Amino acid sequence: MTTQEAPVESVEAEGRPDCWERFDAYRKEVYAHPDGGQGLLKIYDNYSENYNKDSVTLGYLGPANLAAVASEYVTDKGARILDAASGAGMVGEELKRRGFTCVDALDPSQDSIDYSKRHHSYTEHICDTLDEHQTKIKDDQYEAVVMCGAFGVPGHVTDICFPEIIRIIKPDGYFLFTVGDHVLEKWSDKMDAAIDALKQNGAWELIESRWVVYFTAYNERAKVVVLRINKK
Template sequence: MDASKRDIQQVQKTIASAHKDCSLTQKMQFYNHWAHDYEEDVSILDYNAPRLAAVALASMYPSNHEEKLVLDIACGTGLVAQELQRCGFKLFHGVDGSEGMIQVAGGKKLYKELKKCMLGHEPLPSPSDYYDAVIIVGALSDGQVPSFVIPELIRVAKPGGFVCLTTRCNPSNLHYKAQLDQELSVLQNKGLWECITVQNVEKWERAISEHEAQKESDYISGVIYLYKKSEAFPCTD
């Protein structure tokens, strides 16, 4: 669909649908159908998370970005990998639950490997202690990937590797964010990883309703977390 035929109200309605409670089959049907319009829609929403998260992760490496193997979880159409490539990364594996999204991502020829995975319903199809960096952008929110999956992200990262994750701070996602923050803290208290930085972002994306928007703004805010897996806790399969 041409951008001229699609306005912000249509896109907001579509985004709202992504967070509705429904069966897993219905959720995947939605994402499969959305795959070909997804990038147009998030562009209209001024979705900044992929770029900001990629820059945040890149800042952890003073050099040799091209040698780091990155797992892009809930990779969608490959927007995060595109931004990471702009930052100098070249080696990507991706996983996503939607076959439609994977097909679009695969067409970009960015990923060395792409696999289907219903995170939250099955473990990641990856060995433990394998990736230099793990990143998940946009999927950790209400109605999407549950917060209890975080140990899986830690498992597949190398000891000393980085994990970058994001969530939204809009009103309807605050309960989820509180659960996520608690999960992150519990795992740090167990010594599995350490928090490197938490970056709050005011202009995350345009709000899908007036209720979700910040005061004097039509944007919602978001947050980027960067953690480093403990050298002392390699995982075993």
């Protein structure tokens, strides 16, 4: 088994905010659980109280930039959207800020789900994983599914969930997800192959892959991948 390392620190020690060491330790713990499971969920449960404020302090712009791209494709503010791997709800907050009123959350960490209820960004809260199993969500429920900071991260979400994502999105709906540059180093070829296989099957089409600022504390960028569902 190959273990993917956490991104290298990139903020000079004298310029680090007080939360740096706490967040850096959390991030290294996450990357130390490449197989996911209860150990990883416990890390998220324990960090749910501090995640949002620490991320904002350290310049985590992935959620805001993903929400901005999503708003270009989904123009109906009442459209039903799923925030997949929603964590403590940062993407949901950004979508709410842009006027979206019908956003659901899905995440395997119950503590993170509970924390996200505080900012009232979500309509429904679903505690579940995204993998090869079928969730309780009915077919063709969402105009869009968005996912930030989960794809390709060890122990999180892989291409095995793509059929489930396609199942729950309406025809002509969108799947938008971020992939950090440090993740792309290991996942680029496999991700492209998985996307292309489903494209060849007529399940979706790749609309664009756009670079955005992702995490300023780590000098990271991310690609926002935009796919449109083609099923009839």
